[in-house]
Amino acid sequence: SFCPDSDLIRPHRPVNPAAASRSHQELHKELQRLSQEGKTELQRALEKRKWEQRMKASRDQEEAKKSTSPLHQELLKRHQRLENVLSSHCYCCFQFLKLRQIKQRQLLSIDI
Known part of the structure; x- marks a missing residue:
């Protein structure tokens, strides 16, 4: 084939x-x-x-x-300053409320 x-x-x-x-x-x-x-x-x-x-x-x-970039450092400084201001403000508010409470007690004790 x-x-x-x-x-x-x-x-x-x-x-x-x-x-x-x-x-x-x-x-x-x-x-x-x-x-x-x-x-x-x-x-x-x-x-x-x-x-x-x-x-x-x-x-x-x-x-x-x-x-860390200078921008990041500056932002951290500002954040820390803000926290310091807020914490001192809270402390002042706390002192104010404490003195106010003492004064109210004194006034109440005088009235009685």
Whole structure:
């Protein structure tokens, strides 16, 4: 049925471009090597992500501690001054009410 001498084109399997590419082969070899070492690529990626997040968080905390902007510093000072004024005002009000109560008692004791 099939003659090798004839001018017909012989069928052949098409080439898989992904498997034929050099980068795909290198990636496949690396995946095989990593899977033999124990941890899967997903586990490694997750561990790397967690580590990077922890490092970023610690860097952000350090940066926030040591480099506060002048505006932020001024706002903190104003906030502290306002709290001091309010607390002294409350103390004065408390003293006023206390003295008023004492005075009322004295007036009541005199009337009796």
